[in-house]
Amino acid sequence: MIRKKSRREESLDHAELARLLPAPGDPHLSLDRHLLLEEHLMSEIQPAAPAPAPTRRPARRVLLIGVPVTAAALAGTFAFTALTGSGGSDPATATPPPVEAPVVRIEPGSTAQLASTVEHIAAAASARKTPEPGPGQYIYIKSEVSYLSVSHTDTDKSKAWVQPLHIREVWNSPDGKQGWLDEPGYKPKGGITLDSDVENSLNGPSYDYLKTLPTDPDALLKKIYKETEGQGNSPDQEAFATVGDLLREQLAPAKLNAALYRAAAKIPGVVVVEHANDAAGREGIALAHVDEKSGDRSEWIFDPKTYAYLGSRAVQVKQAYGIKPGTVLECAAVLERAVVDAQKQRPGAQGTGA
Structure with missing residues (x-):
C-alpha cells in the first residue's frame, strides 16, 4: 500500500x-x-x-x-x-x-482443482506443529528475495530491471513492538530497527494480533474485506494481497493458517497454477490471482507433496506500463521460519524451528 x-x-x-x-x-x-x-x-x-x-x-x-x-x-x-x-x-x-528481470513462460491458471488443492494445503497447515513464541522471544524469518527496481528505460522498453537475489532476515517480537531487519546491500550494515508503537492491524500484524483473528474462513474473509476497503486496485486483489503478506514474513497459529487458505479460495479470480518456481528455484504448485489493472499475477507457491508454503512470485501476464508478459517482477523463498530467544539470534541450539 x-x-x-x-x-x-x-x-x-x-x-x-x-x-x-x-x-x-x-x-x-x-x-x-x-x-x-x-x-x-x-x-x-x-x-x-x-x-x-x-x-x-x-x-x-x-x-x-x-x-x-x-x-x-x-x-x-x-x-x-x-x-x-x-x-x-x-x-x-x-x-x-540491478539485473535484467527473468522472463518465464506463462502457465494458465485453472479453477478445476482449486477446492481440492486448497483443502490439501489447509489440512497440511492444520497438522503442522507451529512453535508458540513467548515473552522475550522473537519470530525469525530468513528469505531469499528479489524485487523490481525499474520497469524500463526510454532507450530500452523491452527490459525490466530487478535486484539480484539476496538474503533478507527479519526478527519480530510477538507483540510487534520490537524488531530488526538485516538485508545486506539494501539496508545499512548490520541492519535497521523495526521497533514500533503503531497499533497492530491487518496492514501490520503481530503474532499476538493474529491470535485474535477469527478462524472461520467466512468471518475472516469478511474482516479482511472490511479492513482493506478502498485500498489497492480492487477489493479482491487487495484481499488476496493481504493474505499473502500475512504468509510471507510472519508466524501464524496453525488454525489461522488453514483459515487463511480457505478464505483465499473464496476470493473471486483465484486459480491454481500447477507449476511455479520460488526464488530458490524450488518448483511447486501455486494459488494465484491477477491484478486486472496492473496486469501482474501474484502467486503463492507450495511444495507439491507436503503442501508446505515455499514462497511467492509476481509475474506480468498482461502488457502494462511497458512490462512485457512473462516478466518476473518479484520473487521470494522462505528458507527458515523459527522462534529464537533474542533479537539478531539465528536458529540454533536455543531456537525452535518452525
Missing part, C-alpha cells in the same frame, strides 16, 4: 546534476508513483542519511513495481550510485546494480 507523502525539496547537488542530464520524457505517472520514485532516488543519493524503519508488514510491491522510469531518471540513479557508492566505500556494503 502506497502512502502519500509531502514532496521534499531537491538538494542543490541533485538539481545541479539534473541540469546536466537529458530532459526526461513524459511518463504519465500518477502523483503517488511520482512520489514513490522520488523517494527511491533520494535514498540512492543520500546514503549517509539514516534509513527509515519500514512498516511492520513488507510494503506491497514497494520497489517501484509497474513504474515506468525515464532514461534520465535511471541515468541519475546510476550516476549518483557511481559518485557515492550507494552503500558506502566498502564494496561489501554497496548496493548491487
Whole structure:
C-alpha cells in the first residue's frame, strides 16, 4: 500500500546534476508513483542519511513495481550510485546494480482443482506443529528475495530491471513492538530497527494480533474485506494481497493458517497454477490471482507433496506500463521460519524451528 507523502525539496547537488542530464520524457505517472520514485532516488543519493524503519508488514510491491522510469531518471540513479557508492566505500556494503528481470513462460491458471488443492494445503497447515513464541522471544524469518527496481528505460522498453537475489532476515517480537531487519546491500550494515508503537492491524500484524483473528474462513474473509476497503486496485486483489503478506514474513497459529487458505479460495479470480518456481528455484504448485489493472499475477507457491508454503512470485501476464508478459517482477523463498530467544539470534541450539 502506497502512502502519500509531502514532496521534499531537491538538494542543490541533485538539481545541479539534473541540469546536466537529458530532459526526461513524459511518463504519465500518477502523483503517488511520482512520489514513490522520488523517494527511491533520494535514498540512492543520500546514503549517509539514516534509513527509515519500514512498516511492520513488507510494503506491497514497494520497489517501484509497474513504474515506468525515464532514461534520465535511471541515468541519475546510476550516476549518483557511481559518485557515492550507494552503500558506502566498502564494496561489501554497496548496493548491487540491478539485473535484467527473468522472463518465464506463462502457465494458465485453472479453477478445476482449486477446492481440492486448497483443502490439501489447509489440512497440511492444520497438522503442522507451529512453535508458540513467548515473552522475550522473537519470530525469525530468513528469505531469499528479489524485487523490481525499474520497469524500463526510454532507450530500452523491452527490459525490466530487478535486484539480484539476496538474503533478507527479519526478527519480530510477538507483540510487534520490537524488531530488526538485516538485508545486506539494501539496508545499512548490520541492519535497521523495526521497533514500533503503531497499533497492530491487518496492514501490520503481530503474532499476538493474529491470535485474535477469527478462524472461520467466512468471518475472516469478511474482516479482511472490511479492513482493506478502498485500498489497492480492487477489493479482491487487495484481499488476496493481504493474505499473502500475512504468509510471507510472519508466524501464524496453525488454525489461522488453514483459515487463511480457505478464505483465499473464496476470493473471486483465484486459480491454481500447477507449476511455479520460488526464488530458490524450488518448483511447486501455486494459488494465484491477477491484478486486472496492473496486469501482474501474484502467486503463492507450495511444495507439491507436503503442501508446505515455499514462497511467492509476481509475474506480468498482461502488457502494462511497458512490462512485457512473462516478466518476473518479484520473487521470494522462505528458507527458515523459527522462534529464537533474542533479537539478531539465528536458529540454533536455543531456537525452535518452525
